Amino acid sequence: MATAEAEAGRAPAWRGGFGRLWSAAVLSSFGDALRTAALPLLAVSLTDEPLLVVSVTACGYLPWILFGLLGGAVADRVDQRRAMWAVDAVRGLLVAAFAVAVACGHVSIGLLVALAFALTTLQTLFDNAATALLPSLVGPDALGSANARLMTGQRVAGGLLGGPVVPLLLAAGAAAPFAVDAATFLSAAALVASVRTAAPERAARPSGGTLRREIADGLRILIRDRVLRGLCAATALCNIGMGALVATLVLLVTDRLHAGSAGYAAATTSYTVGSLAGGAADRRLAARVGRVRGVLLAGCVQTAALVVMGTVRSLAALVAAMAVFGFMGMVWNVGTTTLMQQRSPAGALGRVGSAYRTLAVAGTPLGALLGGAAVTAWGAHTPALLAAAFFALSVTALKPARKPDVPAVAPHDDASTAHAAR
Numbered sequence: 030m031a032t033a034e035a036e037a038g039r040a041p042a043w044r045g046g047f048g049r050l051w052s053a054a055v056l057s058s059f060g061d062a063l064r065t066a067a068l069p070l071l072a073v074s075l076t077d078e079p080l081l082v083v084s085v086t087a088c089g090y091l092p093w094i095l096f097g098l099l100g101g102a103v104a105d106r107v108d109q110r111r112a113m114w115a116v117d118a119v120r121g122l123l124v125a126a127f128a129v130a131v132a133c134g135h136v137s138i139g140l141l142v143a144l145a146f147a148l149t150t151l152q153t154l155f156d157n158a159a160t161a162l163l164p165s166l167v168g169p170d171a172l173g174s175a176n177a178r179l180m181t182g183q184r185v186a187g188g189l190l191g192g193p194v195v196p197l198l199l200a201a202g203a204a205a206p207f208a209v210d211a212a213t214f215l216s217a218a219a220l221v222a223s224v225r226t227a228a229p230e231r232a233a234r235p236s237g238g239t240l241r242r243e244i245a246d247g248l249r250i251l252i253r254d255r256v257l258r259g260l261c262a263a264t265a266l267c268n269i270g271m272g273a274l275v276a277t278l279v280l281l282v283t284d285r286l287h288a289g290s291a292g293y294a295a296a297t298t299s300y301t302v303g304s305l306a307g308g309a310a311d312r313r314l315a316a317r318v319g320r321v322r323g324v325l326l327a328g329c330v331q332t333a334a335l336v337v338m339g340t341v342r343s344l345a346a347l348v349a350a351m352a353v354f355g356f357m358g359m360v361w362n363v364g365t366t367t368l369m370q371q372r373s374p375a376g377a378l379g380r381v382g383s384a385y386r387t388l389a390v391a392g393t394p395l396g397a398l399l400g401g402a403a404v405t406a407w408g409a410h411t412p413a414l415l416a417a418a419f420f421a422l423s424v425t426a427l428k429p430a431r432k433p434d435v436p437a438v439a440p441h442d443d444a445s446t447a448h449a450a451r
Contacts, residue, residue: 041171041178046224050166051182053217054159057117058183060213062191063198064124064148065089067206070199071131072141081138088145092153093390100153101383102243105376109158114222116155120148121214128207153383160382164370165226173320173367174312180362181308188301247380256372257381259429260365263328265388266423267361270416272396274335277404277412281338281347285409288344299348303355310356311363321427324364327357328424332417339413 041047072082104112127144130136167175198205251257282293315323334354338347373381396419400412 041167041175046166046226047163047175049220049224050159050163051179053113053117053220054179055182055186056213056220057217059186059191060124060210060217062187063195063206064210066192066195067199067203068141068145070195071136071203072138074203075136075138075141085138085141085145087394088142089149090390090394092146092150093387096150096153097157097383097387097390098244098247098380099240099383101157101247101380101386102240103154104157104161104379104383105243105247107158109162109379110221110224110226112158113155113162114218116151116158117214117218117221120151120155121211121218123147124207124214125211128204128211131207132202132204153386156386157379157383160366160370161378162226164375164378166224169371172370173315173363176367176370177308177311177359177363180359181305184301184304184308184359188304244380247377248384250374250377251381251384254372255429257369259427260369260372261385261388262426263423264365264385265392266419266426267328268389268392269396269399270335270419270423272393272398273400273403273412273419274338274396274416275393276397277400277409280404280409281413282344286342286344286347292344295344295348296351299352300355300358303352304359306352307356307359308363311360314360315364320364320368323360324368325424325427327361327364328420328427330357331361332420332424335413335417335420339410339417 043051068085069082072085076082123144127136127140130140163175163179164172195206198209251261278296279293282288282296283290286292288295311323318326331354334350334357337350338354341347341350369381369385370378396416399415403411403415
């Protein structure tokens with residue numbers, strides 16, 4: 030079993046491929062935050078039909094469910110760096126064309142839905158390729174720190190910087206946020222295209238191999254490997270809980286605590302600040318307790334924080350609980366992602382990562398529906414308690430990950446001896 034210090038790893042070098050990938054990811058997150066905030070506002074200005082407004086957001090989830098596994102299989106077949114910059118270039122052109130349509134007044138709800146669906150469909154390839162590319166840029170000993178820095182940078186750009194800029198851009202015109210978003214996509218494409226890395230070594234595909242078979246191979250790895258299966262199940266359970274909490278948090282703050290929009294802003298800001306602190310502390314925590322124990326600790330503390338959210342009637346206590354929840358949420362995200370990357374066979378990382386993400390995304394809208402039903406039946410505080418139950422179940426699902434020496438299964442192996450955990 031690896032020591033805690035080895036699991037924590039060293040810091041990745043900023044010069045070279047990782048620094049450019051980090052810059053591209055942060056730029057894209059900033060642009061995504063602008064578009065994510067501006068699209069619903071634009072939708073509300075076009076229609077007062079709630080179902081149509083919600084459909085714009087829903088299209089941010091649907092492509093993952095439909096095409097997530099396919100995106101992972103394609104990512105394992107192609108040069109991931111080229112796939113990433115090509116996807117960002119296409120997304121930049123799509124958003125630029127949309128900005129022109131908005132500026133000219135030729136925009137409709139149908140166009141908003143089509144844009145959201147197209148961008149997320151392309152994202153299924155981009156995100157799976159990025160997950161598979163990162164280990165080749167930083168090496169296994171720096172993977173945890175690299176994930177922490179990527180996630181922290183994305184949270185700063187998207188959570189702290191992007192949102193407040195939207196009103197300023199909207200003052201310049203409804204098309205401005207989308208024009209800036211297009212520029213970030215194109216800039217990120219140029220940064221990724223400039224990364225120089227050796228083409229990954231891949232085993233020759235068997236004759237007659239198809240995408241369907243390769244997707245099935247990736248799922249087989251996930252199902253047969255106890256650690257990967259536990260990580261995926263835990264992530265899916267957590268995201269059901271997160272969906273319930275996020276969809277109803279505004280009701281908890283405004284209806285139960287009577288704190289208004291200022292209280293809601295304080296709660297969401299404390300979560301973001303806690304996440305940033307968690308990203309900064311992740312490496313030291315992993316060095317102290319190890320990745321697996323760190324994830325288990327994060328799940329337990331988050332469960333307790335959710336219980337506090339669902340029982341207290343004080344805004345200050347809720348804000349504090351949200352900060353703790355965000356801190357441990359970052360530790361959870363970095364830890365589970367790093368363990369998944371380390372555990373997966375290199376040639377199947379895109380497919381395993383796509384299954385991981387697809388399960389995660391599928392859980393979020395399900396959780397939102399459950400949260401809404403819980404509010405209707407028992408009150409605004411119950412979704413937090415429901416989320417606590419799902420988080421407690423996720424900790425139980427992580428039990429197999431406490432034994433990282435369990436052998437993994439390669440795509441075409443029937444015996445469980447092919448791939449040892451690094």
